[in-house]
Amino acid sequence: MKNMLKGLGAALCVALPFLAQAPAGAATPAGAGAADQALVQRGAYLAQLGDCAACHTAPKGKPFAGGLPMNTPMGRIYVTNITPDAQTGIGGYTEADFARALREGVAKDGHNLYPAMPYPSYAKVNDGDVKALYAFFMHGVAPVQQANRESDIKWPLNMRWPLMFWNMAFLEKGPYRDKPGKDVAWNRGAYLVQGLGHCGSCHTPRGVGFQESALDESGSAFLSGALLDGWFASNLTGEHNTGLGRWSDEDLRTFLKTGANRHASAFGAMTSVINNSTQALNDQDVAAVSKYLKSLPPVGGNGAPAYTYDPQATKVSLDRPANDAGARVYTAYCMHCHGVDGRGFAPMLAPLAGNPNVLAKDASSLINVTLNGTGDLVINGVPSPFPMPGFAAVLDDKQIADVLSFVRAGWNNGAPAVAAAEVAKLRQSTQAGR
Template identity: 75%
Template sequence: MNITLKALSAALGLALPMFSHAADDALIQRGAYVAKLGDCFACHSAPRGKPFAGGLPMNTPMGQIYTTNITPDPDTGIGRYTEEDFARAMREGVAKDGHNLYPAMPYPSYAKVNNDDMHALYAYFMNGVAPVKQANREPDIKWPLNMRWPLKLWNVVFLKSGVYQDKPGKDVAWNRGAYLIQGLGHCGSCHTPRGFAFQEKALDESGSAFLTGGLLDGWFAANLTGEHNVGLGRWTEQDLSTFLKTGANAHASAFGSMTSVINNSTQAMNDTDVTAMAQYLKSLPASGGYGGAQYAYDPKATKVSLNRPAFDPGAKVYAAYCMHCHGVDGRGFAPMLAPLAGNPNVLEKDASSLVNVTLNGTGDLVVGGIPAPYPMPKYAPVLNDQQIADVLTFVRAGWNNNAPAVLPDDVAKMRKSTNAAR
């Protein structure tokens, strides 16, 4: 009997630590998934830098700031943060030493993250991320705009505390999608217009400005409401799911900062979460846009222009540099090569994204470890400001797009702000 008890005790002694270790591993793994949902890697990892060590430059109306080291290094990272410190930084934008973070850190969205996800995220960053000793870089913001105390007032006015609460009358999938879009996914940080104090004009679907598109860091993040022309009105839930998993569909392809979202976040989401996000977005009524008739494809006039490119300088540039990928019909070869006819980004009144992507091309879209075969090349060294303005004006007028013209000054300003040298 004694031998049996000793054997049982020994077995329990071995089993209990193994069970605890397994539970810890499961929590860390869950936290890694939550970090994917929050796209933490994209902002807190600089090109050719180490994961989560910070240093990525971000442009704000006040000047350039740099993302911080969020590895568990005790001296330069967050290794000395308690879970309470971590949650406070995430939800209130206040660092361990008490200084306020700039709202480029999407803490107004992360305020909605529930306690279970926050706990898992903390476990991951403390135990699943390699520490990196890399000092944080001070922002390039001149006095007095670099003073942080006004951010305390900013929080009083604009920060809404409280984790996401399920909306009555909505099903599980809709609420899950709303939680991911509004909270961890912080989609409004880019896709909602900002106010005079750099605040998002709405934080959920109760505000008419929510996800109606916004200009940020040289890109215009698209309208995600049901607006027919510049939004998702013509997209199905499956179109949305395909875009989130692959970065391309029959309507558009990812570029700019959305490329890193696809690369580091949405493609790693499980199908249930992707479907929930698509369902929530498709439930949003049309908002934003700039009026006008609903888009309907018409290739006739554009085809005539391309048959006689010498009579239209934009058509001439298009025929020489664009037509082999995007086609005479403007429909491209989706999903590998984006359509231009009816593309919401082409129809958008603000042409910033089109100018930027034409000058600077696209980053590598990598899905399942395989880079997209036909990235948009950089035309800054090849075409002058007038040529780019001409071809974008042609594209925005063609195939019944009926979008406003692009001016050479628009291109010149973007070239200067993005350091796109000729």
């Protein structure tokens, strides 16, 4: 169970004219002047920090050519080609067409996009950043001729026109406006988190219409954590046990840049966010994002008292593992990385004691990463030496439930036990098609 800590999440986008290396697959704009090249580079930075590649590039596919499958409550959809190919991509889009698709979820031909595309967040992106993104996708990305694939959603749920009414109910138009009484850094962080960063798309609970329950800090559910596609995206509020309450500003900035700190290591979908997005944040924007997130009041949590570390009972159990089925599994498969004391070897190997995601009421992320492992964190081109392996082929449902129950109770974590039926359900849903 290496790196068993769900990270916090957010693909955070930036609009200041700091230059960064363009994402893989970027093309040099032919015949562009210096000003145009600077705009393309700025757009490349925005696209990278917005993690556009994570959704619009399929495994082993060409950059931004689409085809990535995405599960929704209605069925599977396939992400579209956003290269500047005139036939199959967005090469025929004007800047106005591009802006409408990005911020209103309406394609050039007038059909509505599924809100799996986080346009309710992108609605807050300002005109200058839209212009830079358009310049990048038109002149900084190589065109790829690859037809878009129809969704697997069955009729009548695959009809797009009802989404017009969804937009009327849930889409709030207009770019982000600075909040009075807040300084420049706080407003910058709010803009990044709420806008192109679309953190709420994963970390905010959804309502009955699959809309985000809140789009900014004025709603109590904003960034309080949410279940999505077999993972529980972490609580990003100041909640002491399951959120960021015990994280310092330095802890948070380190996590955004490297995917690991003394509290947590990224895994699951967050690995892609770190690899393709947040590590590229410049120092000013890292500080702004951290300032905004650290300002959010505590919401949610498991109702337990503030966590304090206590290794004694767990140490006794591990000294006599035959008395506890979960301790036996932990001793055989987990202890060499996460330690008898549960503190791991941060930042390379994540701690389990006091881990916000170990303490969370919903254990989906822990079950998922134990079953399926996670990909490598790749920071500045260097893969992490100890990625979490998957144990689906090694441990049965009861063994995984036992060891996770042991971990969630150990070192004074005090989190609820995990049932074998929960493991079986996630095994079935996540292993399908593998």
